[in-house]
Amino acid sequence: MAARATGMIPYDVAIVGSGVVGATLACLLAEAGCHVALVDGIARHPARDEPWDLRTFSLTPASRRILTAAGAWPRMDLARVAPYHGMQVWDAAGSGMIDFDAAANARSTLGYIAEQSNLLHGLFAALQTHSRVALITGVVETLLPAPDGVNLQLSGGRGLQARVIAACDGADSPLRELVGIELEVREYTQHAVVANVRTERPHGGIARQRFLADGPLAFLPLPDPQWCSVVWSTSEAHAAQAVAEDDASFRAELGDAFEHTLGAVVYTSRRLRFPLRWRHATRYSAERVVLAGDSAHLMHPLAGQGMNVGLLDAAVLAECIARAGRHALRHPRALFRRYERRRRTEVLMMLEATDRLCRLFAHPHPAIAWLRNTGLGLTNHMTLVKRLLMSHAMGDAGDLPDIARPARDAVPF
Ligand SMILES: Cc1cc2nc3c(=O)[nH]c(=O)nc-3n(C[C@H](O)[C@H](O)[C@H](O)COP(=O)(O)OP(=O)(O)OC[C@H]3O[C@@H](n4cnc5c(N)ncnc54)[C@H](O)[C@@H]3O)c2cc1C
Structure with a gap:
């Protein structure tokens, strides 16, 4: 490791971005025998500063299997993870409603609500067990060609060498820009407001989403029976107001918008706001850089899938590298092509599905509202x-990497 740290021997893979996707990829590649540098501009991810982390995610069973294979899931505080067994979706402009029940599919859970801080805790604890992973703090500023590899120049004048780079550096990916990969872009006018709230009545382990004229409002169950994580997609002006207004006004407004389905909102955390965007990289690799996670695709959070899709990127990329062998990283073009072939269609399907749902439910025309309500009602009986x-x-569907296949669901929880 020392020779690698001084730049004399290249790492097999430099992963830039130690968010959930990058850290998962690091664990999986280390399991596959690769020497990995995990580089991030921030030395420590922010700790929780509220009873529940404001960044929480709905994770699929497939994501849980990937995180288990990465060694992270068993190292998380599972008392802070909420499995949910039901899901209800309804339209504010009509009576259409669809509900899903895990038991109807002979499963105990549809998914899990987990905090970002808990996920990162599990991942970094797993990384500690891998001597093949070096954690490096620094912002990547430039890339220079090296024999069978690439030189990463970091802030502060340091550098390192790697055969390839996995850019897991998020939606505004500086690495994607550095290698000139372009984006297909669609604009949303919505922003998402996130908060954690305590409600009068228990959530019963059900994730709920109501589609309003300005966007969907989701209440996702946290481990405490009366706490939910709220994601409210709405107009930019309304989101700005919801973040700035006093707690009592926000609680009253939120309760009304959710039709008091869980009674009154009796407590709210502070609120955070995120602009919502749709982005898809026109290609997933260039030269020795390959994209995974939000650097490759960005979708509306209404289906809670962005991170799940990113974890599948990480798992498929690790599988492609493991199958090809470390030596294939000297000439990675064929390997990157295989990865992109397996991911692009799957990702595009999710990008299109979330985009269409968003636009369908935002459509104000009464005929469209009638159609979507009828569609929801009909689908609910099919x-x-x-x-x-x-x-x-x-x-559970699509071209899954081995570690994400449902057969691995023997573990309870
Ligand atoms: C409101 C909202 C709700 C969501 N809910 C869900 C959900 O329920 N389920 C779900 O699956 N998804 C959800 N998502 C999507 C999810 O948040 C993202 O898909 C996920 O966080 C992306 O993770 P990532 O690791 O790719 O990127 P990031 O988490 O953005 O990590 C990128 C990392 O790269 C580092 N970095 C950037 N540039 C450099 C550089 N030059 N050098 C070094 N390091 C660098 C950053 O410091 C950061 O640590 C939601 C999104 C929003 C906005």
Whole structure:
């Protein structure tokens, strides 16, 4: 490791970005025998500063299997992870409603709500067990060609060498820019407001989403029976107001918008706001750089799939590298092509599905509202269609890497 740290011997893979996707990829590649440098501009990810982390994610069973294979899931505080067994979605502009129940698919859970801090804790604890992973703090500023590899120049004048780079550096990926990969872009006018709230009545382990004229409002169950993580997609002006207004006004407004489905909102955390964007990289690799996670694709959070898709990127990329062998990283073009072939269609399907849902539910025309309400009602009675939708939402369908296949679901929880 010392020779690698001084730049004399190249790492097999430099992963830039130690968010959930990058850290998962690091664990999986280390398991596959690769020497990995995990580089991030921040030395420590922010700790929780509220009773529950404001960044929480709905994870599919497939993601849980990937995180288990990475060694992270068993190292997380599982008392802070909420499995949910039901999901209800309804339209504010009508009576259309669809619900999903894990038991109808002979499963105990549809998914899990987990905090970002808990996920990163599990991942970094798993990374500590791998002597093949070096954690490096620094912002990547430039890339220079090296024999059978690439030189990463970091802030502060340091550098390191790697055969290839996995850019897991998020939606505004500086590495994607450095190698000139372009994006297909669609704009949303919505922003998402996130908060954690305590409600009068228990959530019962059900994830709920109500589609309003300005965007969907989701209440996702946290481990405490009366706490939910809220994601409210709404107009930019309304999001700015929701973040700035006093707690009592926000609680009252939120309760009304959710039709008091869980009674009154009796407590709210502070709020955070995120602009919502749709982005897809026109290619997933250039030269020796390959994209995974939000650097490759960015989707509306209404289906809670961005991170799940990113974890599948990490698992497929690790599988492609493991199957090809470390030596293949000297000339990675064929390997990167295989990775992109396996991911692009799957990712595009999810990008299109979330985009269409968002636009369909935002459509104000009464005829469209009638159609989508009728569609929701009809679909709710079609057992087979619902089962198909559910298996996609749970990450059980499509071209899955071995570690994400449902057969691995022997573990309870
Ligand atoms: C409101 C909202 C709700 C969401 N809910 C869900 C959900 O329920 N389920 C779900 O699956 N997804 C959800 N998502 C999507 C999810 O948040 C993202 O897909 C996921 O966080 C992306 O992770 P990542 O690791 O790719 O990127 P990031 O988490 O953005 O990590 C990127 C890392 O790269 C580092 N970095 C950047 N540039 C450099 C550089 N030059 N040098 C070194 N390091 C660098 C950063 O410091 C950072 O640590 C939601 C998104 C939003 C906005």
